[in-house]
Amino acid sequence: MKHLLLLATVLILASCKDDGTGPEVLPAGAVRIGTQVWTSKNLNVSRFRNGDSILYVTNAKDWVAAGKSGTPAYCYTDDLASNDTLYGKLYNWFAVNDPRGLAPAGWHVASDAEWQTLVDYAGVNPGLKLKNVTGWVGWAGGGAGTNEFGFSALPAGYRGKAGAFYLVGVYGEFWTSTKEDSVTAKQRFVYCNDSLVYAVYNEMDRGLSVRLVKD
Numbered sequence: 001m002k003h004l005l006l007l008a009t010v011l012i013l014a015s016c017k018d019d020g021t022g023p024e025v026l027p028a029g030a031v032r033i034g035t036q037v038w039t040s041k042n043l044n045v046s047r048f049r050n051g052d053s054i055l056y057v058t059n060a061k062d063w064v065a066a067g068k069s070g071t072p073a074y075c076y077t078d079d080l081a082s083n084d085t086l087y088g089k090l091y092n093w094f095a096v097n098d099p100r101g102l103a104p105a106g107w108h109v110a111s112d113a114e115w116q117t118l119v120d121y122a123g124v125n126p127g128l129k130l131k132n133v134t135g136w137v138g139w140a141g142g143g144a145g146t147n148e149f150g151f152s153a154l155p156a157g158y159r160g161k162a163g164a165f166y167l168v169g170v171y172g173e174f175w176t177s178t179k180e181d182s183v184t185a186k187q188r189f190v191y192c193n194d195s196l197v198y199a200v201y202n203e204m205d206r207g208l209s210v211r212l213v214k215d
Contacts, residue, residue, distance in 0.1 A: 030214065031150035034121035036114065037214035039107070040152050042088030042174075046074065049101030054091075060163025067161055067205025072098045075207055077156045078165050086135070087156035090207035093185045096175045097204075107212040112178035112186040112199065114213050122149070125195035136192050137169030143192025153190055159207030167191070173208045 026032060031040045047053055055073040057063045066073035072095035077083040095102055096109050103109055110118075119126045131145025132152045138144075145153065157168035167173075171191045178186040180201040187208055189198050202208075 033118060033149045033151065036117060036121075038110070038118070038151060039212045040150050042154070042156060043091070043102070043109075043210040043212060044084055044088035045102070045104070046089070048072075048098060049103065049105060052100055054095055054102075063159060063163040063207070064161065064205075066094075067092060067203075070094050070204075072102075073207075075159060077159075077168055083156075087154060088209060090156060090159050091175065091210055092207055093175055093204035096177060096185070096210060097179070102210065103212050106215050108215060109175065109177040110211055110213045112176040112188070115174075115176055115188045115197070115199070118151075119197045122197075127153075127190040127197045128195035130197065131172070131190055135169075138192030143170070143194070145190075155192065156209045161203055161205040175208045175210050 026037060029040050030037050045054075046056065055066060055071055057066055057073045057075045058079055063073065063075060065071075072092065074089040074091045074095060077087045077090060091102065122129045128145045129148040130151040130153045131143075131147065132154050133144050133147050135154045136143040136145070137155070153172045155167070155169050155172045157166050157171050158173045159165055169192075171189055173187055173189040176186045176188060180186055183203055184201045185204055186199065186201045189200070190196070
């Protein structure tokens with residue numbers, strides 16, 4: 001009887017061994033959506049992968065200056081550092097594209113094609129499925145999503161090239177790593193009271209949220 005119990009214990013332990021067939025263990029703050037692994041929060045780093053600091057901007061004048069000089073920079077929504085917990089940071093595209101690496105090791109800023117893979121997997125009403133269930137103000141007090149995949153998109157709005165903030169609580173705007181031309185890059189956005197994910201391009205000196213995909 002003791003031998004049978006020992007054998008049963010060994011078999012149970014063996015079945016829990018990480019042999020590639022068991023449950024996937026993802027990094028904290030990550031979520032698998034189809035074939036991709038995404039971060040479930042907006043990027044919130046102040047240094048490049050190599051340890052160099054990214055310029056922290058706290059006012060409109062310095063934001064404009066960074067944009068004109070092509071200097072990588074970040075800020076907080078409404079210039080309030082307390083917004084980092086909810087919204088993460090807003091980056092200009094010069095930070096996204098910097099060769100020092102905006103993403104930590106093992107990750108990269110999602111390309112427009114990778115965003116399209118996400119949208120295709122989500123299927124009908126992708127924006128609705130990607131938006132968080134709370135945090136969306138909307139023009140009519142609504143606009144939240146179902147957060148079906150744990151992506152938890154939130155409306156940090158954006159910082160314009162002149163330094164003003166727009167559409168906080170209404171729009172969630174995300175840079176992609178895909179360049180459009182010498183002055184613009186592609187972005188994706190979702191917004192309140194709408195169920196889609198839109199693909200557009202904007203000037204590189206805007207401040208947008210960033211999401212990462214695992215390498």
